[in-house]
Amino acid sequence: MNFTAAAEELGITQTALSLHVRSLEAQLGCPLFFRAARNLSLTEVGQAYAFSVRRALGDIDLSTASLFGSGQMQELVVRVPISTATLFLARKLPEFSRTHSGVSIRLVSNIWAESAGRENVDAELRFGNNEWNDGPISRISKERIVPIAAKTQGKNHPSTKDLLQKPQIQILGFQDMWRRYLSAFDVQYPATDSSYTVDTTIAAVDIVAEGGGHAVILERFARTAIETGRSIAIVGEAIPIEQSHFLVEGQKSNSNSAAKQMFEAWLKQIFA
Secondary structure, three states: OOOOHHHHHHHOOOHHHHHHHHHHHHOOOOOHHHHHOOOOEEEEHHHHHHHHHHHHHHHHHHHHHHHHHOOOEEEEEEEEEEHHHHHHHHHHHHHHHHHHOOOOEEEEEOOOOOOOOOOOOEEEEEOOOOOOOOOOOOEEOOOOEEEEEEEEOOOOOOOOHHHHOEEEEEOOOOOOOOHHHHHOOOOOOOOOOOOEEOHHHHHHHHHHHHOOOEEEEHHHHHHHHHOOOOEEEOOOOOEEEHHHHHHOOOOOOOOHHHHHHHHHHHHHHOOO
């Protein structure tokens, strides 16, 4: 982030831009930037203001395109973990389309974050501990986990220890979910082989629905699955975890910034 590059993009001098920014800060009565040698960053107020301004500009651009035409539909390519796409985002997307008719979303699902490149992606969602270093990343959710059982078995909630009396379903990449959940109640997870090991939460939900055992999954996935008619029930208290959903900057060269900013702002709202 620097004023020189911004000034070049706007077609004015760096000095003129700096004066405009200082004038705005004086009008608002608070600084928007931290200024240091070779380092420029937004203050907390600046970050909040920038988010609102980007959203407002995106609204203007999309309204203009909707009312007067832009010549073509604005397509965004969004890469999302397959379980997040199926068990949460797909149910929410019609809401975005109803209010942003000029934007087309192409959803690309993946099982593993490292399974494909990001060159043709406008935005990407990942789930984890922020262990990546391949682009700007922002946390957009706080997650909790819950145990689930078949709906017919969930009428009488089992105790935490009773969860171990049925087959435990493990999800690759999330094998520690059982241990995390049980340890919150001072129950030790036994070092035994699971009856099932699957590579997606979707498969775990389907096995649970058929009475195949118990699983520990994200609360938002469980609640969405129940809302959409899956025959499962939440059978225990929700426990917070450190892992979260993160929004990762895509690298698509012709990304439409206005539509992208609107979609990212909407994502942050529904994951909050």
